[in-house]
Amino acid sequence: MGRVLAQSEKAAPLNQEFELTDKDFKFIQWFMHKNVGIFFSDRKRTMVYGRVSRQLRRLGLKRFSEYRPIIEQDAEEQLTFINCLTTNKTQFFREYHHFEFMEKVLMKEWREQGVKRLKIWSAGCSTGEEPYSFIASLHWSNALSYFDDVKITATDLDTKVLAHAKTGVYSDEAISSIPNKYLKPCFVRGVGQHQGQIKCKVGLQKRILFHRLNLLEEWKFEEQFDLISCRNVMIYFDKQTQEKLLKRFHQHLKPNGVLFIGHSEGVPASLDIFHHLGHTIYVKK
Numbered sequence: 001m002g003r004v005l006a007q008s009e010k011a012a013p014l015n016q017e018f019e020l021t022d023k024d025f026k027f028i029q030w031f032m033h034k035n036v037g038i039f040f041s042d043r044k045r046t047m048v049y050g051r052v053s054r055q056l057r058r059l060g061l062k063r064f065s066e067y068r069p070i071i072e073q074d075a076e077e078q079l080t081f082i083n084c085l086t087t088n089k090t091q092f093f094r095e096y097h098h099f100e101f102m103e104k105v106l107m108k109e110w111r112e113q114g115v116k117r118l119k120i121w122s123a124g125c126s127t128g129e130e131p132y133s134f135i136a137s138l139h140w141s142n143a144l145s146y147f148d149d150v151k152i153t154a155t156d157l158d159t160k161v162l163a164h165a166k167t168g169v170y171s172d173e174a175i176s177s178i179p180n181k182y183l184k185p186c187f188v189r190g191v192g193q194h195q196g197q198i199k200c201k202v203g204l205q206k207r208i209l210f211h212r213l214n215l216l217e218e219w220k221f222e223e224q225f226d227l228i229s230c231r232n233v234m235i236y237f238d239k240q241t242q243e244k245l246l247k248r249f250h251q252h253l254k255p256n257g258v259l260f261i262g263h264s265e266g267v268p269a270s271l272d273i274f275h276h277l278g279h280t281i282y283v284k285k
């Protein structure tokens with residue numbers, strides 16, 4: 001009789017190209033949760049298998065147990081592994097009501113509060129469509145001439161998406177999600193070898209500072225923010241991590257600072273540190 005595998009060591013089904021056992025999957029769940037806060041339920045196993053398989057194929061490996069020591073010893077490969085497991089879906093002006101709220105309500109508030117140097121943080125900015133949408137919206141609202149300084153800090157864990165974000169270049173399919181009023185003033189269309197691409201205008205792009213930041217680690221910001229946008233990021237974290245993060249956002253907001261979160265995220269009323277201003281919009285108490 002063949003060896004009976006313990007439940008935690010069950011091998012991959014025979015039709016799978018690479019071996020990813022239950023034990024391997026448990027390691028991935030533990031590793032991602034501990035290091036970056038992302039929790040993969042058992043239902044995400046097929047997705048994880050697909051993404052990890054690409055790394056195994058690239059390295060000519062057959063089973064995850066051969067990849068694990070590489071991840072544990074090689075910092076560069078560890079980043080690649082984490083990158084492959086992040087979900088980076090985004091688009092320009094996603095959840096447009098936030099941009100409308102900034103233009104119609106916050107601009108007025110900031111003027112009345114005498115804000116001089118406007119500081120915004122796009123936390124979990126992915127490929128950059130979110131911070132570029134903010135700067136376009138601020139440009140459209142004349143914020144760049146009104147305030148003495150306007151800076152957007154844009155951070156993400158994933159080095160690959162950040163590298164894209166820094167270029168500010170997108171395929172012109174993105175145009176369909178950019179409302180017309182921002183298109184001409186804020187973006188240029190590529191010509192020649194850049195045909196089929198659009199790019200954020202340099203004068204706006206230079207207002208955005210991109211850098212890698214793992215939200216679970218230390219944040220080294222010298223100043224507080226007027227607005228923090230952390231949208232569709234906390235959804236991947238467990239409740240405890242979400243609450244810790246919300247408290248840290250609270251500390252990093254100026255008095256009356258505003259927090260935008262994603263459409264399926266929430267701030268528990270029990271935290272009692274934010275007033276709810278509108279759909280997925282909160283102000284620091």
Ligand SMILES: C[S@@+](CC[C@H](N)C(=O)[O-])C[C@H]1O[C@@H](n2cnc3c(N)ncnc32)[C@H](O)[C@@H]1O
Nearest residue numbers: 036086088089090124126157158214215231232
């Ligand atoms: C779905 S995208 C959201 C992009 C954008 N905010 C939006 O709403 O369109 C989620 C992003 O969160 C990032 N992320 C996940 N865990 C993170 C962490 N611990 N620290 C920083 N960024 C993280 C991912 O790399 C990914 O780019």
